[in-house]
Amino acid sequence: MDPRALQIVSLTGGWRTGSDAEAQVLQILRDVPEGELDAVLSPLDLDQVVGDIDDHVWGPDHRTELLELVLGRRRSELSLQTVAELVAALHRGPTPRLHQETIVEVLTSYAGADFHDLKYRLNAQGDHHDLEHLVFDDVEEDLRKRLLAHVAAQAGVDATSDLRVLCDIDDTVTCAIHDDRYPRGTIYPGVVALLHALDDGAAEETPGG
Template identity: 45%
Template sequence: MSEEHVQAIHALQEGWTRRHEEEQVADIICGVEGEELTRLKNALNRRDDHHDLEELVFGDIDDEAIRERILAHIAAEAQPLGRLGVKVLSDIDDTIFPMVHERRYPRGHTPVPGSLAFLQALDDGPVESPWSRGDLTFLTARPEVAFGLIESTSKNALREAGVASSSILSGGLAFLHSKDAMADGKLGNVERYRQLFPEYGIVFVGDSGQGDVLVGEGMREAHPEAIPTIFIHDVVSTPQPERDRLAAKGVHLVDTYVGAAVQASRLGMVSLHNVKTVVAEAISALDSVSWESPEQEHATRELFLRDVDAAHTLVR
């Protein structure tokens, strides 16, 4: 993969993409093979604006035959590679930023303590030298409007929170009227994403407020091998019997991201070193929260104390 390939495709994405330009994009992508193709796809997916790989293949490319040619090449080149690692897909509202149902923290664009460290731990995986880093993609039910303004706004908020590189899969107005519709929209995005990166497994991190449990169940049912585990940040106090039912299906509900890191380590998905990192960053962030009431702080710290104790037991 050369930087010239990336720059050439980026140039072809500017403005309206005409048929001959779509063919040029396909020629470039289909001329790259094996791990070099994976590197090219990752580079294309790290754009700062909304023109990432998903937008390129499913937005800029209008001709279905050209799109199918690209996807067929991606699938063929991925097959001999096996599993290179995992891509981390995460919801945004109430998973990263407390915006709607998450009442344990003040609402706004300050991340839930430990959330970003946990995503990074999943991205790193259980090994010291993962095949690739920066494999964070965010799912949102928010619709993409003209020129990707919603995506740009979300990326700016994530960047200010410390996420240097990411891609975003947006929703649509048709998917906002119910939790089931939101779940359907996100599942459609996941299916597209899997077509773009079949050489990776997927780990999804969501919340229990707006349909992500349904998303997680649907992902596990459709692709149990490729999507081994789902983590759900519980913001609605889900009863323990329901948590147990979901855990048996590979959908794990957690109260804190320290608890999520402990569970992920038990499943062999993150290293003990990164469990310690999540604990340290979560506690530091917790101490910086501008609490709305003493009761809010006390209840939240109680959850953290429980999960930090579990983490300390794990890493001894």
């Protein structure tokens, strides 16, 4: 791990990260030379780092400074995976207006293949905090309209051929709730082959597939 990332790990993740430690983290990030920021951030648990750096009622707004630095001034240095992890961190738990505005500003700044890629990475975060949850549960109506308009615009000008087969799981892939024909948890015979066939068929139907 990058030694600067190790410094950040040592300053965060405890029972409580104090204001002085937060300020040290911010200074470490400010001092990272141009082009090296992703190497520092990518190994970190960004959900933890964002959660440990706060805006204080009687003190500095360190989280606001962090977001302005990494997702504002220096976002162009970050990989799409790092951006996706930072966006995911902002809408786990309560999503205040600052987080909502930052998320929408970030997402609407991408276009074309990068935007499609970022959407998929947000959907691959491993929990229910996916793109659908973000759009329809975590952002307020005015921001939702702006984000949906961008999604629609990108779908119109840069249609992707990367189609995906979506499928329910319970009593569709595995015997889970109402079906007593098989032991609970059994994968239905042939269903995996069927999904592969559907996936292959979707690829064949797309332009260039």
